[in-house]
Amino acid sequence: MDVDGSIETVGPQERIMGVNRRVLHVDLTKGMAGELHPSQEDYRRFLGGQALGKHLLLRPNIRLDPLNPNSSLGFFPGPLTGYFPGSGTCVAVGLSPLTDRLGSSISQGLIGTAIKAAGYDGIIITGKSDHLSTMVITRKGIFLDDASDLADTPNSVTEEILKTKHSGLKPAIISIGPAGENQVRFASVQSGGRTFGRQGFGAVMGSKNLKAIVIEKGKLPEVADQKAVNRISREIREMTRGVNRYTPFTVHGTASVLDSHARIGTLDSEYFSHQYSLTEGLSTADLSQQTEQDHLACPGCVVCCARKSNIKLGEQEVTTHGPEYESTFAIGINLRVYNPEDIAKLEYLCDEYGLDVLSTGAAIGFLFRAVKEGLVKFDGGVSVEIIKKLIADIVARNGLGDQLAEGASRFAIQVGPEAEQLVMAVKGLDMAAIDPRGKGGIPLYGTALAFATGPEGAHHRRSIDSRETENMVPGNVLEGKAAAVARKEQQMAAMNALGTCSWSFGGFDFETYLAAIQAVTGLTLTVEEYRQVGHREVMLTRLFNALGGEKSSGENRLPERLYTERRFPGDAVFSKEIMADLIQEFNTEMGLDSAGNPTRQSLIQLDLVEYSDLIHV
Ligand code: SF4
Incomplete structure (x- = not known):
C-alpha cells in the first residue's frame, strides 16, 4: 500500500466521495433553514467531525456567550462515519457553557450515520425558538414542531414519544432532558441511549428552546471504492474479534479498565482525595456479576463494549445503558458508592434528566470535600439517597442545587478563594477519571x-x-x-x-486509516x-x-x-x-x-x- 504519495483527488467523479458536501444551518429565531457548502479544499484540510465543525463555527462565535441565542451548536459526523464497523462517531461542537470555550463532545451509536444519511455532513443550529420545539429533518424539508407537551420529560420517554409520532420517518432522535431545559451548565445531549456528555451542550439546546431533533432515515452517500470498503470492513472485524487488546471490553464493557486504573493508582474516591484500592469493595467483575447486563454494540462492531442493565426502581423494572467506566468512577467510587446496582440507578437518573455524569460527580464530590473543609454548610451527610436528592435539586435548580448546577468551578468562585483551590478541573472542564499522581510516588x-x-x-x-x-x-x-x-x-x-x-479504531495502524480514507473519499493522504x-x-x-x-x-x-x-x-x-x-x-x-x-x-x-x-x- 502506498502511503507516501501527496494529496490528490481520485474517484469516479474526480471529487471527494463519501460526503454530502453540504451542511444544514437552521436559524431558530428566523425559522429558516439554509445550507453551507464546504469546499473541496475544506474537506482536504479538515475531513469532517470536530475539525470541520470548528472551522465553520470559529469566526461566528468569537466572544459570544455560550447561552446567547446567536451562539452556534453543531453535530458533525466524519467522512468514515457509517461505513465501517466502529465508525459511527458523531461530534457535537459549540461554545461550552461550562468552560466558555469552543468545545467538543463525542458520541457513538447511530446518530452520526443518521445525519449523513439524511444528506448532511453536519447540522448547525443558531437562534432561539420562541417556544419549546422539536426540529424535524425530512427529505421533503425541515420544520419546527411544538414541543410544549414534552417539557420536563425524561430522555427515554421523549425519544419513545417522538419515534411513535414520526414512525413513518423511521427516525433517529437527539434530545435533552429537564437539566438541559433548565440550562444546567453540564447538561448532556442524548441519542438512542448514547450521550454527548461533556461541555454542557444540553444547556445550549435548552437556551435555544430546542427539545429534540428528529432525523428521517436516509441513505449514505456513495463511496469512492465500495469493494475496498467491504475488504477493509472484513479486515477490521478480523483485527478486533477475539484479540487480546479488545477482549476485556467485549467481556466487561468499558468498565473493564476499572481494575487496571486501580492497579496503577489512577483511580480515586472522595473527589481525588483518596487513592482507591480494589480491596475496598468494587471491581470490574463485581460490576458485571452484580448487575443484570446485556451486551450492546454499535452497528457492525464486534468489540461490543456497551452495556444495558436491568434495574428496579421501586416496583418498576427499567433498562439503563451502562454502567460505564466514567460513570462508575464519577457517581460511584468518587462518591463512595460501591454497590453496582446503586451506580446503575444513579447513571440512569443522570441519563434520563440529561446530565453529564463526570461533571455531576465532580460538582457533588466538590461539595462533600468543601463541607469537610468547613467551607460550605450542608447538613445532609453522604448517602445514596442524599446524592439522588442533590441530583434532582441540580436538575430543578432548587436551593443548593442551583449553585451546583453552575458546575464545580463556578460554585467554588461563589464560595471563595480557599474553595477554588480544591477544584479538580482544567480550563473549567472537570477532570476525567484518571489521577496522574499515579502509584508508588511516580507521577505520570x-x-x-x-x-x-x-x-x-x-x-x-x-x-x-x-x-x-x-x-x-x-x-x-x-x-x-x-x-x-x-x-x-x-x-x-x-x-x-x-x-x-x-x-475500536484506537489499536489500528496508520495504514488502515489511510486505506479507509482513500476507499471512502478517494483522497490519498x-x-x-x-x-x-x-x-x-x-x-x-x-x-x-x-x-x-x-x-x-x-x-x-x-x-x-x-x-x-x-x-x-x-x-x-x-x-x-x-x-x-x-x-x-x-x-x-x-x-x-x-x-x-x-x-x-x-x-x-x-x-x-x-x-x-x-x-x-
Ligand atoms: S468499541 Fe464500543 S463504542 Fe466503539 S464502535 Fe464498538 S461498540 Fe461502539
Missing part, C-alpha cells in the same frame, strides 16, 4: 501534561498519554514526553475528524497529511481560546491540588518547574508561542492562512 508527567495543555481542558477523549496508563512508558522519564503528548493529541483530533470510535488534519483542529481550538479574551485565555496548568496535596504519605505531587518546562517544550512541538497561542507562521504552515489575520504576532 505525560498524562498531567496532556490534561494541562488540553485546549478544551482535562478531556479524556482528546488529550491523554495512554502509553503511561498502559504501562508502556514510566511517568517520570521526561525525555520525549512533550513531543509524544503533542503527537498523540494531533492523532486523536484527526481520529475525531474521521468519525471513528477511539476504542500521507501519514503527515493525516496528522496535520488533527493539528489544524488543535490550532483552531487554541486560536479561539486566544481570541476569547479573559474568559478563555491562558490557564495551561494543572489543578493546584496536584502540585500540593498527597493522598497518602509518599504519594507523588507534580513539580511546577518541571511542568513549566514540559509545557514550553510542548508549545514548541505544537507550533505555539510561549503563552500557548498559535503563531501566525504556524497557521500559515498548516494551510490556515485565512486565520492568520486574527493573530497579531
Whole structure:
C-alpha cells in the first residue's frame, strides 16, 4: 500500500466521495433553514467531525456567550462515519457553557450515520425558538414542531414519544432532558441511549428552546471504492474479534479498565482525595456479576463494549445503558458508592434528566470535600439517597442545587478563594477519571501534561498519554514526553475528524486509516497529511481560546491540588518547574508561542492562512 504519495483527488467523479458536501444551518429565531457548502479544499484540510465543525463555527462565535441565542451548536459526523464497523462517531461542537470555550463532545451509536444519511455532513443550529420545539429533518424539508407537551420529560420517554409520532420517518432522535431545559451548565445531549456528555451542550439546546431533533432515515452517500470498503470492513472485524487488546471490553464493557486504573493508582474516591484500592469493595467483575447486563454494540462492531442493565426502581423494572467506566468512577467510587446496582440507578437518573455524569460527580464530590473543609454548610451527610436528592435539586435548580448546577468551578468562585483551590478541573472542564499522581510516588508527567495543555481542558477523549496508563512508558522519564503528548493529541483530533470510535479504531495502524480514507473519499493522504488534519483542529481550538479574551485565555496548568496535596504519605505531587518546562517544550512541538497561542507562521504552515489575520504576532 502506498502511503507516501501527496494529496490528490481520485474517484469516479474526480471529487471527494463519501460526503454530502453540504451542511444544514437552521436559524431558530428566523425559522429558516439554509445550507453551507464546504469546499473541496475544506474537506482536504479538515475531513469532517470536530475539525470541520470548528472551522465553520470559529469566526461566528468569537466572544459570544455560550447561552446567547446567536451562539452556534453543531453535530458533525466524519467522512468514515457509517461505513465501517466502529465508525459511527458523531461530534457535537459549540461554545461550552461550562468552560466558555469552543468545545467538543463525542458520541457513538447511530446518530452520526443518521445525519449523513439524511444528506448532511453536519447540522448547525443558531437562534432561539420562541417556544419549546422539536426540529424535524425530512427529505421533503425541515420544520419546527411544538414541543410544549414534552417539557420536563425524561430522555427515554421523549425519544419513545417522538419515534411513535414520526414512525413513518423511521427516525433517529437527539434530545435533552429537564437539566438541559433548565440550562444546567453540564447538561448532556442524548441519542438512542448514547450521550454527548461533556461541555454542557444540553444547556445550549435548552437556551435555544430546542427539545429534540428528529432525523428521517436516509441513505449514505456513495463511496469512492465500495469493494475496498467491504475488504477493509472484513479486515477490521478480523483485527478486533477475539484479540487480546479488545477482549476485556467485549467481556466487561468499558468498565473493564476499572481494575487496571486501580492497579496503577489512577483511580480515586472522595473527589481525588483518596487513592482507591480494589480491596475496598468494587471491581470490574463485581460490576458485571452484580448487575443484570446485556451486551450492546454499535452497528457492525464486534468489540461490543456497551452495556444495558436491568434495574428496579421501586416496583418498576427499567433498562439503563451502562454502567460505564466514567460513570462508575464519577457517581460511584468518587462518591463512595460501591454497590453496582446503586451506580446503575444513579447513571440512569443522570441519563434520563440529561446530565453529564463526570461533571455531576465532580460538582457533588466538590461539595462533600468543601463541607469537610468547613467551607460550605450542608447538613445532609453522604448517602445514596442524599446524592439522588442533590441530583434532582441540580436538575430543578432548587436551593443548593442551583449553585451546583453552575458546575464545580463556578460554585467554588461563589464560595471563595480557599474553595477554588480544591477544584479538580482544567480550563473549567472537570477532570476525567484518571489521577496522574499515579502509584508508588511516580507521577505520570505525560498524562498531567496532556490534561494541562488540553485546549478544551482535562478531556479524556482528546488529550491523554495512554502509553503511561498502559504501562508502556514510566511517568517520570521526561525525555520525549512533550513531543509524544503533542503527537498523540494531533492523532486523536484527526481520529475525531474521521468519525471513528477511539476504542475500536484506537489499536489500528496508520495504514488502515489511510486505506479507509482513500476507499471512502478517494483522497490519498500521507501519514503527515493525516496528522496535520488533527493539528489544524488543535490550532483552531487554541486560536479561539486566544481570541476569547479573559474568559478563555491562558490557564495551561494543572489543578493546584496536584502540585500540593498527597493522598497518602509518599504519594507523588507534580513539580511546577518541571511542568513549566514540559509545557514550553510542548508549545514548541505544537507550533505555539510561549503563552500557548498559535503563531501566525504556524497557521500559515498548516494551510490556515485565512486565520492568520486574527493573530497579531
Ligand atoms: S468499541 Fe464500543 S463504542 Fe466503539 S464502535 Fe464498538 S461498540 Fe461502539
